[in-house]
Amino acid sequence: MGKIDENKRRKKEALFNTAYELFTTKGINSTAISDIVEKAGVAKGTFYLYFKDKYDIKNKLVVHKAKELFDAAGNALSEAGIHGLEDQLIFIIDHVINTLEKNKPLLNFISKNLVMGALRSTLFTGEKNDNEIYERFLELVAHDDYNYGDVDVMLFTIVELAGSAAYNSVMYQEPLPFAEYRPFLYRAVRLIIKSHREP
Amino acid sequence: MGKIDENKRRKKEALFNTAYELFTTKGINSTAISDIVEKAGVAKGTFYLYFKDKYDIKNKLVVHKAKELFDAAGNALSEAGIHGLEDQLIFIIDHVINTLEKNKPLLNFISKNLVMGALRSTLFTGEKNDNEIYERFLELVAHDDYNYGDVDVMLFTIVELAGSAAYNSVMYQEPLPFAEYRPFLYRAVRLIIKSHREP
Amino acid sequence: MGKIDENKRRKKEALFNTAYELFTTKGINSTAISDIVEKAGVAKGTFYLYFKDKYDIKNKLVVHKAKELFDAAGNALSEAGIHGLEDQLIFIIDHVINTLEKNKPLLNFISKNLVMGALRSTLFTGEKNDNEIYERFLELVAHDDYNYGDVDVMLFTIVELAGSAAYNSVMYQEPLPFAEYRPFLYRAVRLIIKSHREP
Amino acid sequence: MGKIDENKRRKKEALFNTAYELFTTKGINSTAISDIVEKAGVAKGTFYLYFKDKYDIKNKLVVHKAKELFDAAGNALSEAGIHGLEDQLIFIIDHVINTLEKNKPLLNFISKNLVMGALRSTLFTGEKNDNEIYERFLELVAHDDYNYGDVDVMLFTIVELAGSAAYNSVMYQEPLPFAEYRPFLYRAVRLIIKSHREP
DNA sequence: GATGAATGAGCATTCATTCAT
DNA sequence: CATGAATGAATGCTCATTCAT
8 A cells, every 4th residue: 555655656756857857858848758758757647647747747846846946935034033124035045046047957947837836836826825935935024024015016026027137137137146136126126126015 | 023023922931820810719730731721722842841740839929929929018117207116117018918918818818838938038038249139138237326236147037037927917816816926026026126227 | 486487588589570570561660669669569678688789689589590590491302302412402592582582671671781791600510519500511512422621611611601682683683683693502412512622 | 376276275274273273172072163163263253165065074073083093003004014814904993093092182072972973884884996995905815815704794893802902901991991901802802813813 | 546558639840842933 | 054942741869657466
């Protein structure tokens, strides 16, 4: 029993990991399901036992990887003992971007599938109540010394700007390498946050 | 001579237009070259006379459509007699977004192929001197009452924010329908512009 | 298990036989893979399960047919109880040529793909130790009353001469029909053999 | 007039030379007519003005190149002042093989299209009377001190042996590099010649 | 559950040949 | 004579999906 379930999990995980590896190295379009199963060491039919098709596994991967990313950032924040919403949000953004800067294939994978789409979908779609990351954001906002209006809009605007601009800066060094672009980005983020403060 | 060249242009244009239509309705992945040529009323081989493959014609289309979009916005600006960089940039952004809002398939087509990638590549890569749109932006900046530092960074930041945020707002009404999100976006844009002003 | 493997063998063999038939009747260039699979009664994809492409199956066919040919000749020799290297080699050559004379399509198929290339490659390339036919030749040489020098050269010269001359004589009756050319060929072969004798 | 004819000849020759170059470098199957005309700098339609198809130009090339080869050998023989049929034939064979050894692409081209097929077809088919090379051979035979029977058979046997064996020895160094195989080949040739002597 | 042989629709691409100019 | 745009049949090959074992 446990042994069989163990085996099932192992196969599914092998497919998951292999798919991620192939998607990031060869690209989604050039990765065939046969590539995945072959490299994962399972039979072709087994793939269909766990995933509907290539896009099913892709979507699950994007969500999974994005969650990982923000969980790590959130945990680092907890340990950092930073106060003030501005600094906290910038800490998170910075943590995520730094991670992605060291892992270009992941940046590429997540971005190509709609820049920051992972986060966005995580944040602004689906049932928000069972969304850990979103809840965490709200908490940060709630604990700040200031009050904020249109919190959703604020988060959305920041995420879109940071995600889109950082992607290009990190990937293509356009218009500047990220190290140089960083201060401009964070200045803009701070301005956006401030503009949502209420008396 | 004139007759032959005329005919060539017609065929190429037919392929171009048909490809655009199919890409926007069925999506790129589901559009086969045979679909394009069939609908365009030319032979299969003719396609390869003018384009290398599906992605060649796609890239040419994206650039073409993005140029159209900004040319129209630029022309409208000239006629509108608006003064002040802030209002001018917002006018352009607004014009582009309004156009795209009325033409979702185009928004989808351009966005999927790297959000605002067209503009970005138009603006921030390649030979800038033979880049009409970019020149036009610089002129606007130059004629403003204020001086601006890091103009490239400013334009880039605005484009990324506007492109990315508007795409989601218009396409998915997330986090708000664009009509409601618009003031927030433009407030952020104005803040970014102001932050680049120099004494 | 047995059933599946049995089925696999049947399909592969069907492709093999059908390919041979089509290659010999229509020629390789005019035989499409779709012709083969259609006639063999299997799906297109099945072909690629067993062979890389048209040239892969062709090469395997040439080797296979050449082996068949020499195996038959070798077996006939064993039963004929002939003594003396000269007579033995001529018996083999004669057996092969006679077989090919009765089977022009096979002659044509094998010849077009490098005259006697099959035998040559069988004899003079690859690992000689696991080459049955070559071993058999060596045995014949070893058991003769005479000693021979440069055995490889001798075999090579005979094979080239016999293969090339017989091909033309049999196929085109040039310069004579084979029945009439035969004595000349064998006289030459005997001279070559004798010239390799050592004291 | 002359000018136009001059132009015609130039185009035809350009096609001829270009085809040879492409056939020897890329192989016949991989050379498209469009490759030839493009490289030759003429229009596609022009090809069909002078040649029926790819195989037409190939055949003409083989004949042309083979003629060149034997003409050169024949001329060299005249200047060398060699006496005796054996030495004369071996001189010719040696001259041809040496030339081919320095020009592997040509060897490959001629051989692939039926080993020595060029010569064979030149020698043993068609109207023999208007065949310079054949006539020249007959003359050599006639002027020898000995009389020879079955001259056609003798020439044929020698050509097949030399062509086939030399091709492999030169191209693949099998079973020996040609420098080492040469004495064996010429010994066999001399034996064949002697065996055709009549009292 | 797991397998992997078999399928065959689907697609990109090539290329000889034609013919209006 | 020469051109080269246009053609579209032909073909190799891929790959998601099924299903008997």
